[in-house]
Amino acid sequence: MSTDQWLGLVTGILFGFLLQKGRVLRFEKQVGAMLFKDMTILKFMLSAIIVGMAGILILSDMEILKLSHKSMNAGAVVIGGALFGIGWAVMGFCPGTSLGALGEGRWHAVFAIAGMLCGAAVYAEIYPFLESTVLAWKDFGKIGLPELTGLSQWIIAPILWGLFIILFIWFEKKNL
């Protein structure tokens, strides 16, 4: 295996280990969040974002690494995002956690993985059609919140941290 593949594998193992330790791989945790009964996955995700955001923004300020935004293609993000949510609720896993769920023995994730492979193949087939319709509607390009708002990232990030922490306090109060 190449360096590229080894590095991916090691990172993936650590990723999967933490996902399992945080108990966020499970069907009941994912559906629990959508039913507003168990906010474990949001606590986990937002904690990762708070810490990761600090590091990534500092390092990109120091020009040690480059940010890589995904394109803000309005139609694609809105329709794709909405579709994903529907599928996510029915399936009970997301793409990354389905493999992790399989790893911890929840073998019904196999059907979700098979479905996602099929979905990927279908997407590849209808891509030319989407390219000339939804994907061509309105593309704002690969932009970040600082460019959009004109505010420094060191104003936006603390606002988000504050919001996330308020959410945490609320979740703990409500025992979610």
Place this chain on the structure above:
Amino acid sequence: MKLRAIVLNCLLIFKAENSILLRKQTGTVPCKRKNINKTKENKMKWKTDDGGWSPYLAGALLGILAIASALATTNLLGKTSYLGASTTFVRAAGVLEQTVAAEHVKSNKYFTKTKIVVNWQFMLVIGIALGALISSVTDKSFKLEGVPPIWEERFGNSVIKRAFAAFAGGIIAMMGARLASGCPSGHGLSGMMQLSVSAYPALILFFCTGMLTANLIYRRTS
């Protein structure tokens, strides 16, 4: 205020100890036991009831992994890669399709844009399964499960029913993830960390339609 609480707790423990001593001497039942348990519950929990780690702790560690991984890919591979998963499903589908219809795959526009290679992210996704296996086996939370409990409560224990829903849900979710060009890993974790504009509406939509659908599926009529 805190100091007072600590002093009070110490006093309670002291009293309880005394009552245990008293019981030994006189045979009376200690009555302050409950208070000791309560002070234990109030401490910050690093472990959850099911033996996992606090989601805040595990999440913060994942944040550190995301930073380390961005640094490692930049320095070792010359390109900054962020955690993500859904593109790999397209590549894996391509690998599978190639075995039956190589010509068709070659002519497909999407597969020429998203090259079919077993790259960093492909191995990352495989690693997730391995990491979860290692973690669950070592802390004994590994469990073979064919139908998840909430599903069983609502739709019974038929694996076929569950398989059908998971399969159909998978198709819809993956088409959505590819259209939005990201899933909760790529948009949710990596995009939100980088303050990408696209990540915020994407994640909000994931949750909104997810909540709507989940409530339609699981809401009790009674």
